[in-house]
Amino acid sequence: MRPALAVAHATLVAAWRGGPAPAMAGLLAALLLWLPSQVGRDDVGLWQITLSVAQALLLLGTGWLAVDSVGRDLREGQAALLATRPLSRGAWWLGRWLGVVAVAWVLLAGVVMLVLAQARGRCPLPHTETRAAIDRSLVLQPDQPVTVSLPGGPGELRLTVRAPEPLSRPARLDLAAASAPDRAVDVWPDRLYRLPWPGGGSITLTNRGAGALAVMSRDDLRLRCAAGNPWANLGRVVVLMALQLAFIAALGAAAASCLSHPVALFAVLAWLVAAAHAPLLPDAPIVAPGEPGHHEAAPSPLWLVTLNGGRLTGLWVTDALHHTWRLGDLGDGRLVPGGDLVASCWRLGLGQTGAVLLIGVLLWRRREFGLEDRP
């Protein structure tokens, strides 16, 4: 363990003295101090953008630092020197990863302190939360009520419905809460409706129109209501961010262990972009009414799943990162459920980060050093 800690310490020192960490800290501080000063107290949109940019900077910076730390060892021949020492290659590689994670977490701590300072002063965190009521597409067949859990409230319901083909007139939808009378609303597809909601733990939607409708994602059905404790939510977001940073550090270090420096950097960037957009295609395309299976979520053919990079990697690798892309959501007052946190700890923290670390160590142990002067 001591050699790994020594390598981690050297990585930390190099990052601070060499400039990347202070540069990232300066950028993040400028961003978090300047952008909120440009907005009013209620402008949560810019808060959301600020926090999203801070998250992107942290992830990109951590990925770059991980690739650079391992790539520099190889490029400048220090790897060949260390490989002749009685040091486990695995401990050395893990030490590099630990050092990068330490830098990232120190920066994250700084970001959190600045967010707290801003939240207590000019830009308080929104005192509302948005809960996704569904985590998969919901098909509303005519006159068939569908009930989903919707804890929280009273508050504001945000609803968008989708239709397979354009409607000539709005569709009528009955909304029923557990403890309140039904309410009928006329809705056009693809528009956002904001409705007062009494709460009650669940919502029943009944489509009174002629054709099928769908609620495609959790963003199509949300509830904004008074938040209990925004600091607990912030804590959960910070833990998720810490997990993301540890994962991206592992990914960068593993990529640099088997690819050249620019290619490894490109791979990490490509992965981040894919993760941010995963899944690239909707899970369940709506089939036109009258066709077989129109009332069911149509399964995607294998070739579509394969082509859809976000799904391909998303099913296992990018999925959790996509769903824990949360720092910006904090600015929108979105709640991170405790269940998400626990699931991410297992999937992203232990499963995915652990798997990438294992791959990185195996690649590093198999690697030859000193090929820079290959004839």
Next chain:
Amino acid sequence: MSAVLRADSLTRVFRDAWGRPRVTAVSDVSFEVGRGEVVGLLGPNGAGKSTTVKLLLGLLRPTAGAARILGQPPDSRAARAAVGYLPEETRLYPHLTATETLAFFAQVAGVKADLPALLARVGLTGAAHRRVGEYSKGMNRRLGLAQALLGSPELLVLDEPTSGLDPLGRRDVKQLIGELAAGGTTILLSSHLLAEVEDVCDRVLILCGGRLAAQGSLWELLSDPDELTLRLPRLDAETLARVLAAVRAETGAAVTVQPASLGLEAYFLDLVARLGAGGGQP
């Protein structure tokens, strides 16, 4: 004499991206280095010296053959604990000071070392707390040598150890090699500077085109059984003529007379020593 380092038919073929053989960098190289020997690995550029060194240290895997350090595979922990390595290019961590660099390598190698003494040994006491990024190439080389000496290794592998050093530095390194060899350290020195190898090595291995072209002690390889060199004190012209006449009469062969030369390096070192002692006046 037990072999500290042994190469058995070492071969390394580099392949292209399709796995087709591209270059045979080292081919069927076999030799042994005994305990306390100072052996020079010589060869022109591209002869395979650095590849051989990396194969011996386990940094590259041989296509055929095997290397052994103290009877162990070179990538075993026991072998690596016995080796100190100075690579051809020393690029140590630029953001650490010399003391921090040595402390780092000592920690990862799990050895305890008297760092100030080690820095003094390579002449870096005055720069111990400067960052390595501010070092000249020669100072980097000295620090690289210091890290190779950490833990008093049984086998020292030095790749171009005097590259980038001034004559004073080269003299210091050669003295250091002599001291280490006298203390029982086995040294493999890879270089293309023949004079350097001649000064410090007991035996040489000469690589050419990836093959071992010759090996043996300097005396075996360099001595000419048909000629002698006789060094004499300065003689006046009459005495010299008599000596030459006597030699010619005995051998019947032509005799060449040349004034003894210090050599440029010896002259330079002497001059610098005198300048230093005389406060800058020769």
